[in-house]
Amino acid sequence: MAGVLKAGSPSYGHWRVLVQALALAAALALGAGERASAHTLSLVVLGDSLTAGYGLPPGKAFPDQLQAALGARGWDVKVVNAGVSGDTAGDGLARYDWAVPADANALIVELGANDMLRGLPPERTKAALAAILDKAKAAHLPTLIAGMRAAPNLGPEYAHAFDAIYPALAGATGASLYPFFLDGVAGDPALNQPDGLHPTAAGAAAIVNRILPSVEDLLRRAKS
Structure with a gap:
């Protein structure tokens, strides 16, 4: 042939x-x-007791349940719990350099609730959060900032100033914004511990379910 x-x-x-x-x-x-x-992605959650899992059994804190939910959706990711109960935004800033390792791929910032509960000046909270976001930006670390809202008893003037912190910082730094970390959970007795402040395991699961699309967007940014 x-x-x-x-x-x-x-x-x-x-x-x-x-x-x-x-x-x-x-x-x-x-x-x-x-x-x-x-390659396993490293997602650090820098936060307070809402991240640390105050009052929850092992494996039921927000970062643990978030990792499980992401894994169920096919993500190879390790979610690092960098939450410390009682931390203000300033406390989070003070420990940023050792709490967020250089090999992290993405960051969630969940801070500000304790600032609000203590009635700290909103401009002070904003400055600390801005410094955290600046550090993340300098490290080219994709970041999602989880917002918090002021309690009604602090008055409308305080609430207006405090609630505006998170969208303003997201707009100024390019960080992604999840407007309210406790969305769908705050004020619901069935999803909160007796103190009315900290979510139960079911409450943490509800937070994960709502924030999951935003976290997946964050991880896509990290991969790209």
């Missing part, structure tokens, strides 16, 4: 080398793809 390559001919030798080269290239590409898919 015309055009058939015969073993031993120069053309056959060239063809064989070409096929081997293509096979090697394909194998290398497949190996690279497998290595990329095996």
